[in-house]
Amino acid sequence: MHSKKILVTGGTGFVGSYLLRYLVAQGYDNIRALHRPGSSFALVAEVADKVEWMEGDVLDVAALDIAMQGVRQVYHCAALVSFQEKDNREMIRANRDGTANLVNIALEAGIEKLLHVSSIAALGRTPGSNTVSEQTKWQSDNWNSPYGLSKHLAEMEVWRGAAEGLNVVIVNPSNVLGSGFWKGRTSTGQLFHQVWNGLPFYPLGGSGFVDVRDVARFSVRLMESDITGQRFILNGENLPFRSVLNQIAAVLQVKPPYIEVTPLLRETAWRLAWLYSKISGKPAFITKQTSRMSSRTFYYDASKSLAALDFSYIPISDTIRQTGAQFLASVSKGFEPAVLDF
DSSP, X not given: OBOSOEEEETTTSHHHHHHHHHHHHTTBOOEEEEEOTTXXXXXXXXXXXXXXXXXXXXXXHHHHHHHTTTOOEEEEOOOOOOOOGGGHHHHHIIIIIHHHHHHHHHHHHTOSEEEEEOOGGGSOOOTTOOEEOTTXXXXXXXXXXXXXHHHHHHHHHHHHHHHTTOOEEEEEEOEEEOOSOOSSSSSHHHHHHHHHHHOOEEOSOEEEEEEHHHHHHXXXXXXHSSOOSEEEEEOSEEEEHXXXXXXXXXXXXXXXXXXXXXXXXXXHHHHHHHHHHHHHOSOOSSOHHHXXXXXXXXXXXXXXXXXXXXXXXXXXXXXXXXXXXXXXXXXXXXXXXXXXXX
């Protein structure tokens, strides 16, 4: 058993829930997790009784201070993810200021090590190159989404903590795939649901993809290591978006997307989606940010993660096959959430 008290923020979220389940499976028995009021425990039902739950928010300094008492290691998974313009200010506040609060209390409490779950969205882009590594410098330009900016600012708080003496590591997962909530959330599940529902369009770009279980496995191994002051891109494979969508459609036995999203169609689509959202009051599935990001191709170099811990990634085709099977099983059950086994 591992006796050090661990705190996981965002414990009921997509990545946080898999991290909790993996920690329990590895014999950790002194785990505390922070969750927001009203959070669903569907993704952690099987381990909920093995975790000490505390209700709170990383923006609530008093609640965070209580949650950090006696803690030796922190996995910071909590984050607000949105590509809706109306959420930009709150997203910056939650991701940057919440991380700053966590870092400040960690410094005061003498936390041994903090692992921050960031994103490839927080990494820089080099003009004229579509390959991104840990050394790629952040540049302010129109490639960066407000979400990416919020995660970059959160990272700056983590590195500030490191400069003040905190042992930190950062992981930057690419597009995280796996079972979870299927509807109504910014997650992989929504993508499977959209393809199953009939998604005729495919974008021209490409990106990196990683299994959510690999994010959990690597994070725990990184925390257990002596490595500090470094970041790691977590990426199983670089693939065109069309390839991923076609694989999902094949597993779900539905028609794959067949209409190429040209620049004209792309710019028209997000405007129509915006108009529909204004009329219906529902969030737009396609936004200006997501439509333009999907037209670009950036590939992510995960060689550092492979070498650092002698790590290997689950093939994305396996992830899609297993997630698709769980999605199909959920259809007759009202799309109840599901989780992949380790």
